[in-house]
Amino acid sequence: MLLELIREALRNLGRHKLRSFLTALGIIFGVASVMSMISTGEGARRAILDQISELGIRNIIINARKPPAEQNVQQDNTTYTLEYGLTFHDARQITATLPMITEVLQVHDVEEWIWFKSRRLQAKVRGVQPEYFTRLNLKPWLGRALTEQDGATRQRVCVVRSQLLRDARYVGDPLKLDLKLGKEYYRVVGVLQDGEFQSPNKLALGIDDRALEVYVPFETVLSRVGVESSTQSSGSYESSRVELHQLLCVVDDEQHVLDAARGVQAILDNLHARKDYEVTVPLELLESRRKTQRVFDIVLPIVAGVSLLVGGIGILNIMLASITERTREIGIRRALGATGADITAQFLVETVTLSSIGGLIGIALGAAGVALLRRLTEWDAVITPGAVGLSLGVSCLTGIVFGLYPARKAAQMEPIQALRHE
Amino acid sequence: MAGPRIAATPHATPPDVEPLRAQPILELRGVEKIFGTGDGALRVLHGIDLSVQPGEYVAVIGPSGSGKSTLMNILGCLDSPTRGNYLIEGRDVAQLGDADRSSIRNTRIGFVFQSFQLVSHLSVLENVELPLFYARRPRDERRETALARLKEVGLAHRLHHVPNQLSGGEKQRCAIARALTGKPALILADEPTGNLDSTTSREILELFHVLHRAGSTLLLITHDPGIAAQAPRRVAMRDGRIESDTGRAAR
Numbered sequence: 313m314l315l316e317l318i319r320e321a322l323r324n325l326g327r328h329k330l331r332s333f334l335t336a337l338g339i340i341f342g343v344a345s346v347m348s349m350i351s352t353g354e355g356a357r358r359a360i361l362d363q364i365s366e367l368g369i370r371n372i373i374i375n376a377r378k379p380p381a382e383q384n385v386q387q388d389n390t391t392y393t394l395e396y397g398l399t400f401h402d403a404r405q406i407t408a409t410l411p412m413i414t415e416v417l418q419v420h421d422v423e424e425w426i427w428f429k430s431r432r433l434q435a436k437v438r439g440v441q442p443e444y445f446t447r448l449n450l451k452p453w454l455g456r457a458l459t460e461q462d463g464a465t466r467q468r469v470c471v472v473r474s475q476l477l478r479d480a481r482y483v484g485d486p487l488k489l490d491l492k493l494g495k496e497y498y499r500v501v502g503v504l505q506d507g508e509f510q511s512p513n514k515l516a517l518g519i520d521d522r523a524l525e526v527y528v529p530f531e532t533v534l535s536r537v538g539v540e541s542s543t544q545s546s547g548s549y550e551s552s553r554v555e556l557h558q559l560l561c562v563v564d565d566e567q568h569v570l571d572a573a574r575g576v577q578a579i580l581d582n583l584h585a586r587k588d589y590e591v592t593v594p595l596e597l598l599e600s601r602r603k604t605q606r607v608f609d610i611v612l613p614i615v616a617g618v619s620l621l622v623g624g625i626g627i628l629n630i631m632l633a634s635i636t637e638r639t640r641e642i643g644i645r646r647a648l649g650a651t652g653a654d655i656t657a658q659f660l661v662e663t664v665t666l667s668s669i670g671g672l673i674g675i676a677l678g679a680a681g682v683a684l685l686r687r688l689t690e691w692d693a694v695i696t697p698g699a700v701g702l703s704l705g706v707s708c709l710t711g712i713v714f715g716l717y718p719a720r721k722a723a724q725m726e727p728i729q730a731l732r733h734e
Numbered sequence: 735m736a737g738p739r740i741a742a743t744p745h746a747t748p749p750d751v752e753p754l755r756a757q758p759i760l761e762l763r764g765v766e767k768i769f770g771t772g773d774g775a776l777r778v779l780h781g782i783d784l785s786v787q788p789g790e791y792v793a794v795i796g797p798s799g800s801g802k803s804t805l806m807n808i809l810g811c812l813d814s815p816t817r818g819n820y821l822i823e824g825r826d827v828a829q830l831g832d833a834d835r836s837s838i839r840n841t842r843i844g845f846v847f848q849s850f851q852l853v854s855h856l857s858v859l860e861n862v863e864l865p866l867f868y869a870r871r872p873r874d875e876r877r878e879t880a881l882a883r884l885k886e887v888g889l890a891h892r893l894h895h896v897p898n899q900l901s902g903g904e905k906q907r908c909a910i911a912r913a914l915t916g917k918p919a920l921i922l923a924d925e926p927t928g929n930l931d932s933t934t935s936r937e938i939l940e941l942f943h944v945l946h947r948a949g950s951t952l953l954l955i956t957h958d959p960g961i962a963a964q965a966p967r968r969v970a971m972r973d974g975r976i977e978s979d980t981g982r983a984a985r
Contacts, residue, residue: 313870327855333750488780536925644851651833651870726811731851 314661321662325669335630336670338623339710341508343671343703344614349679350699352685353608355692360605364598368447372413372561372573374580376554393540395587397554398697402580406561410575412568417441419531419558423541426526427492428480435524437474437493438557439533446470447562455487455502462501471502471527491526494537498528547703569595620706623670624714631663631718642722643730652723659722664708665714671707675700756932758785759919759951760809765818767804767974778804780974781818788919793962794955796971802955803876805971806924809953810843811835823919842869844913848925850905852897858884859910861892865916871912874948883911887941905932910941921945923954927961939964 325332376397403416444450445457452471462469470491477486488499488645540553563572571717573593635642642655650658682693767779778801786792791866796802808814808820811827825944830838844865845851852861854966871879884890887907897905906926913921923942927935939961946952954965962968967981 314866316873324855572866640851641853641855645864645868646849647810647845648865649836649837649916651836651868653833653869654836708953726808731812731847 315660317661318665319613320658321665324662325666331630332512332666335627336623336666336673337705338626339620339667339670339728340623340674341347342616342619342623342678343707344681345619346612346677346706347699348681348693349471349612349615350702351467351678351682351693351695352404352691353605354696354699355614355694357605358694359692364594364601365445365449368449368562369595369598370563370569371447371594372569372576373594374402374559374561374564374576374592375592376557376589376623377590378434379586379588394552396586397585397682398554398556398559400590402583403559404555405579405583406576407558409521409579410561410572411566412572413561413576414558414564415443415447415562417447417560417562418556419444419560420530420539420555421557422493422533422537423552424494424537428482428489431480433476433479433491435472435479435526436526437470437526439530439537440527441530442618444527444560447560448647449502452502454501456504458527458529464527466532467529467537468496468498468532468536469501469529470498471504472500473504473525475524477503481518493528496536496700524695539664566595569593600658614707618711625669627663627667627711628714628718633658633719635718635722636658638722639725639730640734642725643727643733646725646727647731655723656716658717659719660715663719664711667707667711667715668704671704674707675703678703678708735755750927755933758821758825759788759790761783761785761819761821762815763807763819763821764857765805765808765815765820767808767813778974779808779815781978782974782975784979786920786951788951789946789949790812790967791942791965792954792967793955794969794971795959795962796977797956797957799970799973800846802957802971803924806922806955807951808839810845810922811838814844814900836868840865840917840918844921845899846906846909846913846921848928850902850909850929851910852905852908853959854897855860857894857896858889858900861908862912862915865912869916878884879915880911883914883941886910886914887911891973901934902930903937906930906934907941908940914945918927920953926954927956927958935961939971945951 378394379396380571397484400418402416406413407416410497418441420439424436424437426433426435441460441463444462445452450457453474455471458469458471462465465594470493472486472491474486477489480491482489486500489500491500530713539555541703559575561572563569570593573591573596577591580591645658679695682695685691685693715716760783762784763880765779765782766777769776769778786933793810794802794805804813808815811822811830814820814828822842827835827836827838839845853864856864859877859880861930862883862909866876866879873942881890881893888909889904889911890910892904897908900908906929910921910926913923926942927938930938941953942952943964952965954961965981967979969979970977
């Protein structure tokens with residue numbers, strides 16, 4: 313019965329193709345815009361979630377920060393060593409004071425260039441502990457990650473990003489590659505896949521540079537390079553001493569992350585006279601991102617609602633006209649035994665069919681728009697089955713809501729008057 | 735002494751033997767119809783009593799304004815009387831809701847209108863199928879029945895034409911076929927020849943005769959005495975009253 317009503321509805325709509333198309337246009341554009349909005353929103357959301365889960369929801373990251381410029385300007389010409397950043401003492405103190413922090417991973421950055429033959433590579437060299445890889449979900453795509461053994465025996469090995477191999481224009485087995493760091497060569501033992509997303513959001517979180525990092529064993533760095541470094545900039549030597557550039561604290565439970573972060577903050581405040589560090593809590597970032605997302609979640613339904621309202625009114629208008637036009641037919645059908653409910657069903661099915669077809673076209677249009685957007689911009693838009701289902705559901709619902717009144721009106725016509733209608 | 739008394743067997747009175755007769759298909763009792771209210775009220779029917787037996791062929795004749803169209807609407811369950819009762823096969827229409835009235839129109843009554851009343855965008859076959867669609871019959875059965883009816887009225891060669899491609903006579907044949915599809919108890923024809931030329935009219939009336947002889951109950955409404963004369967029973971109306979009722983089937 314329903315199937316036949318749909319077939320009949322399709323025929324009726326097909327008799328006035330242009331009119332039906334124009335009527336559905338509102339729904340088409342409404343759904344298309346909703347689709348693309350959901351998709352881009354979803355893409356952004358996923359990118360954020362990916363990055364944050366990459367940083368680890370139970371992690372607290374403390375980065376060393378160079379103190380403000382005026383403090384390192386020295387008037388005398390004696391060699392001055394700028395001391396800043398995190399210390400081994402900080403790490404010990406955090407481990408000892410905060411029981412909910414189960415691990416404190418230390419990171420020391422090497423302020424040296426890394427070379428492949430005569431090519432200087434744009435990469436940051438980080439001395440890390442083996443757990444660093446597991447805590448940040450870094451999985452080797454080729455070879456292996458760093459191990460306890462590498463550190464204990466001060467191996468000169470490193471793990472690189474595949475992007476680095478491309479930058480070096482190196483062809484051949486990556487695991488046979490030696491890179492020069494300082495005066496010594498380091499053998500590549502593992503290659504990490506590049507990050508999947510490369511979006512503006514990542515830059516906003518300040519974690520995009522990971523793609524250009526080279527990881528070497530922490531102990532190797534400390535013993536072979538040391539904690540002091542000097543760089544030449546604008547003709548004068550600048551020497552600095554930094555024990556640790558980053559501390560990665562792992563909290564035992566998600567619930568304790570914020571407490572732990574406050575604890576860490578308090579300890580560091582106490583130990584550091586200057587603010588030469590920065591605490592990043594991915595969970596907090598996630599929360600604030602969720603808040604931003606919430607704004608989007610409010611705006612989106614409003615925009616969607618307005619566009620569908622406009623589309624729905626278009627449908628309502630045409631259906632009312634159509635019913636007047638088909639008054640005679642309604643009278644005939646009533647005389648032949650159609651109940652009021654039959655007439656309601658007929659017109660409701662017709663409206664819903666129209667709005668659903670509009671919805672389908674809108675979804676296709678939205679999907680095409682999203683595909684175009686992906687191609688033209690770096691924006692990560694994702695079409696989820698949920699978005700498709702929602703769009704279809706909403707267009708169906710629009711048909712029901714705006715079709716009900718005309719359909720009821722048709723059903724309430726007096727059969728005799730309808731029959732006499734010219 | 736009186737012998738043992740035998741209890742008298744209850745006196746078997748013969749039941750009131752009424753003349754065996756079928757239940758009338760339709761029965762009007764004091765039907766009045768008033769349009770509007772108050773001073774502007776227009777009284778169209780003044781207490782109509784009418785009863786039609788199965789198999790009868792009745793012509794209702796009257797000039798325009800005599801109330802015959804209003805009568806037809808009431809008989810067709812398209813309108814309800816202001817006062818009085820209308821019983822169709824013993825059921826009082828006034829007591830019925832929309833669904834039941836629709837069901838009566840669907841299965842008990844077949845309409846033939848002066849202006850044919852075919853759905854213009856449906857084919858001949860689909861028009862004839864319509865009553866069965868509302869009777870929720872399966873597709874195949876609908877097609878089969880509609881085909882059979884169209885053959886009966888001699889329109890089997892026009893199945894996939896739309897009404898606009900038919901002549902007046904063909905349109906009316908299509909409408910008659912449609913009126914017949916549901917095997918109705920009563921065929922109501924309102925000026926069925928009003929829009930037809932005399933030759934075609936004769937053909938249509940002939941078709942009614944064929945149906946009558948096959949056992950259908952027909953009620954034909956007309957203003958033309960010539961057409962009314964074809965029917966065995968003639969009910970003349972004037973000013974909302976039945977003026978005469980001749981040729982009534984013997985009871």
